[in-house]
């Protein structure tokens with residue numbers, strides 16, 4: 001099918017669903033209680049970085065080329081030995097059951113259907129094995145939150161991901177502790193304290209066997225204790241390296257020197273991200289951090305990107321600035337909250353089609369040509 005056929009198809013398919021981010025968020029607000037809605041929507045401190053993440057995209061304008069014959073389009077991207085049909089990934093987002101009962105199962109199934117690689121969070125409501133069983137043959141990566149009290153739990157989860165056919169490990173390094181999130185304080189809302197996000201822990205033999213008892217209170221306490229990991233450092237990454245043959249990516253890089261260090265330490269890829277503004281408020285917008293990181297890495301490892309991607313043209317800008325692929329966060333969860341698996345499918349379909357149309361209308365026919373697009377910066 002040509003891009004045009006697909007575009008018409010998605011116009012039809014989206015008839016009953018919200019289309020853009022603002023509409024999706026409004027629909028999710030209707031569907032959710034203030035606690036869960038606030039948890040997903042909000043970010044850290046005065047939400048300065050949250051606003052900057054999206055506002056900063058406006059500083060970059062695409063300068064299109066015309067008369068290039070854009071009748072064909074190939075959006076394939078090869079990352080760490082695997083080829084993916086498009087450079088759009090699902091960002092790791094935990095505790096999906098706060099948005100919808102089907103949680104990560106709905107998201108991963110929608111992702112499998114539309115061939116978006118799925119990055120599963122450590123704090124998922126469903127386990128690695130439950131998701132793998134429902135999405136056989138699809139591309140999946142595993143995001144790891146380092147277990148500070150029991151690093152054997154980290155190694156066990158990584159082994160399980162490997163056994164389930166996941167293709168990479170994403171170690172998140174910006175969440176040694178949760179950011180200062182005023183909305184959650186206001187709402188007195190902590191998903192972990194309420195027992196969400198346990199799927200990978202309660203199914204983990206190493207985690208469970210170390211507990212004194214299997215009461216909810218003990219499980220919650222131990223997860224919270226483990227997820228607070230301020231000691232995380234480069235030595236832990238070497239240890240992780242010894243426990244998996246999968247490629248390791250680091251998520252949360254913003255400084256070019258950290259990007260260089262990652263390359264020097266043998267890390268296989270990085271994700272430029274500020275966690276959607278949810279960690280340190282006042283940090284640089286993710287899109288503004290990207291160019292210097294791209295320069296520092298100089299093509300040696302793939303660079304994924306997230307934080308602030310709201311539509312296809314945002315993805316094109318990030319790719320043009322040197323990202324190998326981009327990850328979509330909150331839009332997916334709003335789709336989940338408002339329409340379950342079907343809602344996520346609509347969001348992904350719209351993202352895909354807008355990205356494809358945007359690439360073609362900027363005169364590019366593949367991702368190499370997208371990378372060579374010129375951007376004007378205000």
Ligand SMILES: Cc1cc2nc3c(=O)[nH]c(=O)nc-3n(C[C@H](O)[C@H](O)[C@H](O)COP(=O)(O)O)c2cc1C
Nearest residue numbers: 040091092093094121172275276307308309329330
């Ligand atoms: C509700 C919620 C939960 C998240 N959970 C995780 C997580 O478990 N692990 C992780 O690495 N990032 C997590 N993130 C961050 C996302 O991976 C991503 O960096 C962020 O959503 C990007 O910002 P955006 O959604 O504004 O585009 C979470 C984000 C949200 C909104």
Ligand SMILES: O=C(O)C(=O)c1ccccc1
Nearest residue numbers: 094095123175192197278
């Ligand atoms: O809220 C988040 O951003 C996040 O990464 C997280 C951390 C612990 C539990 C649930 C989500």
